[in-house]
Amino acid sequence: MSHRAAYDKEEIQEQEEDKVEDQDKSLRIQILVYRCMGIDLWSPTSANDRRLLTVVTMGPLFVFMLPMFLAAHKYITEVSLLSDTLGSTFASMLTLIKFLLFVYYRKQFVGLIFRIRGILEKEISEWPAAREIVDMENESDQLLSLTYTRCFGLAGVFAAIKPFVAIVVGLIRGRTGETKIHLELPHNGVYPWDLQVVLYYVPTYLWNVMASYSAVTMALCVDTLLFFFTYNVCAIFKIAKHRMIHLPAVGGAEELEGLVPILLLHQKGLQIADHIADQYRPLIFLQFFLSALQICFIGFQVADLFPKPQSLYFIAFVGSLLIALFIYSKCGENIKSASLDFGNGIYESRWTDFAPSTKRALLIAGMRAQRPCQMKGYFFEASMATFSAIVRSAMSYIMMLRSFNA
Numbered sequence: 180m181s182h183r184a185a186y187d188k189e190e191i192q193e194q195e196e197d198k199v200e201d202q203d204k205s206l207r208i209q210i211l212v213y214r215c216m217g218i219d220l221w222s223p224t225s226a227n228d229r230r231l232l233t234v235v236t237m238g239p240l241f242v243f244m245l246p247m248f249l250a251a252h253k254y255i256t257e258v259s260l261l262s263d264t265l266g267s268t269f270a271s272m273l274t275l276i277k278f279l280l281f282v283y284y285r286k287q288f289v290g291l292i293f294r295i296r297g298i299l300e301k302e303i304s305e306w307p308a309a310r311e312i313v314d315m316e317n318e319s320d321q322l323l324s325l326t327y328t329r330c331f332g333l334a335g336v337f338a339a340i341k342p343f344v345a346i347v348v349g350l351i352r353g354r355t356g357e358t359k360i361h362l363e364l365p366h367n368g369v370y371p372w373d374l375q376v377v378l379y380y381v382p383t384y385l386w387n388v389m390a391s392y393s394a395v396t397m398a399l400c401v402d403t404l405l406f407f408f409t410y411n412v413c414a415i416f417k418i419a420k421h422r423m424i425h426l427p428a429v430g431g432a433e434e435l436e437g438l439v440p441i442l443l444l445h446q447k448g449l450q451i452a453d454h455i456a457d458q459y460r461p462l463i464f465l466q467f468f469l470s471a472l473q474i475c476f477i478g479f480q481v482a483d484l485f486p487k488p489q490s491l492y493f494i495a496f497v498g499s500l501l502i503a504l505f506i507y508s509k510c511g512e513n514i515k516s517a518s519l520d521f522g523n524g525i526y527e528s529r530w531t532d533f534a535p536s537t538k539r540a541l542l543i544a545g546m547r548a549q550r551p552c553q554m555k556g557y558f559f560e561a562s563m564a565t566f567s568a569i570v571r572s573a574m575s576y577i578m579m580l581r582s583f584n585a
Contacts, residue, residue, distance in 0.1 A: 205317040206292070208324035209407055212399045218281075220404075223289040237278060239386055240393040244271060246368030253369055260367060262476035266496065267366040269469045269476075274394040276465055277401040284458050288404065291451065295411045298447060302418050309418045316417070320410040324403040327506060334499040335395040338365040339388050365391060401462070402503065408455045409510040409554075415448035416517035420524030428532035435537050442544055445521055452514055452552035464556030466507055467569060470500050474573040504566055511554035511561030522548030 206220065213220040217232030247268045254260035281288065302309040342363045350360065362380050365387040372379040422441045428434065477496050525545045530538060554561040 205296075205320065205411070206407060208321055208328060209400070209403045212328065212396055212403060215396050216393075216400055218400070220292070221289065223286040225285075236389070236393045236396065239389040240271060240274065240397075243366075243368070243386065243390040244268070244275070246370055247271065247366065249369035250367045254367070264367040266473050266477040269473045271390065271394055273465060273469050274397045277462060278397050280458075280462055281401055281404075287454075287458060291408065291454065295408070295415070295451065298415060298444070299411065299418075302415075302444070306418070306422060308421065312417050312421065313411075313414050316410045316414040320406050323410075323506065324406050327403065327406070327502065328399055330499050330502050331395045331399055334496050335391050337496070338391045341365055342384065398503075402506070405455075405459060405510060406506070408451075409514055412448055412452050412455065413513050413517040415444060415451070416521055419445040419448060420521050423521070423524040424527050426528055428529045430534045434534055435540065438537055438540060442540070445544070445548075449518065449547075449552060452518065456552065456554045460555060460557060463507065463511075463554060463561050464559075467504065467556055467559070467561070467565065470504050471569045471573055474500050474504075474569075501570070504569060507554075507561050508563050508566035512563050515551040515553055515562065518552040519548065 210220050216236055217229035218225075219227040222228070247264060250264045251261065251268055254264055299309070299313050303313060342365060345363045346360055362375055362377075364374065364380075364384060368387075370379075370383060372383075374380050374383060419441055422444070426434075426437055426441065429437075474497060477500070522545055525541055525548065528541075530541055533541070559565055
C-alpha cells in the first residue's frame with residue numbers, strides 16, 4: 180500500500196507540474212527575451228534581476244547614441260548617408276524609450292499579468308469551455324511573438340554581416356583596380372579614432388553589434404508583452420460573449436444572478452483594456468511616428484542600393500519595421516473588434532425569452548458595448564486604417580527623397 184500511495188503522490192505531483200507548465204506556455208517567448216536582458220518578468224521590482232547583465236546590454240546602447248547624433252549632424256547635407264544614420268538613430272531612441280517605459284510601469288505591468296491570469300484561471304475553473312478560448316488566444320500570442328522575434332533577429336543578423344558584405348564587394352571590385360579595402364560598421368557614427376585601423380575597428384564593430392543586440396532584444400521585450408496583454412484581454416471578451424450566448428432563460432432572480440458575473444467579466448475586460456491603452460499610449464505614438472520616419476529613410480536606402488548586396492540589410496530592416504507597425508495595428512484592431520463583439524453576443528443570446536429585469540440590464544450592457552476599446556497614440560488610433568495610411572505616405576516620402584538625390 181505504501182508503494183501505491185507513493186506512486187499516486189508522484190502522479191498527482193506530475194499532473195500539477197504539467198498544469199503549471201501549460202499555464203506558463205502563455206508567456207514563454209516573453210520570459211525568454213526578458214531573461215536575455217537580465218530581467219525577471221515575474222517580479223514587480225528589480226530584486227531578482229541580473230543587474231550586471233542589464234547594464235552590460237543596455238549600457239552600450241545608451242552610449243551609442245552620441246556617435247550617431249554626431250553622424251546625423253555631419254551628414255546633414257548628404258541625403259543618402261543621413262537617411263542611413265537617422266534610421267538607426269530612431270530605432271535606438273525608440274528602444275531606449277521602451278526600456279524606460281518598462282522600468283517606469285514595471286510594477287503595473289507585472290500586476291496586470293497576474294490579474295489577467297487570475298481572471299482567466301477563475302473562468303476556466305467555473306466554465307470549462309473557456310479553456311479552449313484561452314488556449315487558442317495564447318497559441319496565437321506565442322506564434323505571433325515567435326514570428327516577430329525571428330523577423331527582428333534576422334534584421335539584427337543582417338546588421339552584423341552588412342560590413343562583411345561591403346568588404347566582399349570591395350574585394351570583387353579590387354579585381355578591376357581598387358585594391359584598398361574600406362572598413363565599414365553596421366551603423367553610421369562619428370568616432371574620435373581612425374576606423375580603418377584594425378586595432379580600433381574591431382572593438383568599435385563589437386560595440387555596434389552589442390548595441391544592435393540591445394535594441395532588438397529590448398524592443399522584443401516590450402512589444403511581445405503587449406501581444407500577451409491584447410490577446411488575453413480578447414480572451415476575456417470572448418469568454419464573456421460565449422457565456423452570454425449560452426445563458427439559460429430560466430426567469431426570475433436566478434436568471435439575473437447568472438447574468439451579473441458575465442457583465443462583471445465584461446467590465447473587467449474593459450477596465451484592463453483601458454489601463455493597457457493608457458500605459459502604452461506614449462509608446463504607440465512614438466512607435467508609429469518614428470517607424471514612419473524610419474520607413475522613409477531606410478526605404479530610400481533600399482531604392483538607392485537595390486539590387487546591390489548591401490540592400491539586403493535595409494530590406495530586412497524595412498520588413499521588420501512594417502511588421503512591427505502591422506502587429507501594433509493588428510493588436511489595436513483585435514481589442515476593438517473583441518470589445519464590440521460582446522454586443523453581438525447579446526443579440527445571439529436568448530434575450531427574447533429573458534425576464535423583463537434581465538432585458539433592462541442587457542439594454543444598458545448593449546449600449547456600452549457599442550463603444551469599443553481603442554488603443555490610441557493620443558490623436559490617432561492603432562488600427563489597420565492607420566497602418567495603411569502610414570505605408571502610403573511613406574512611399575510618397577521615399578519618392579520625394581529620391582528626387583532630392585537625383
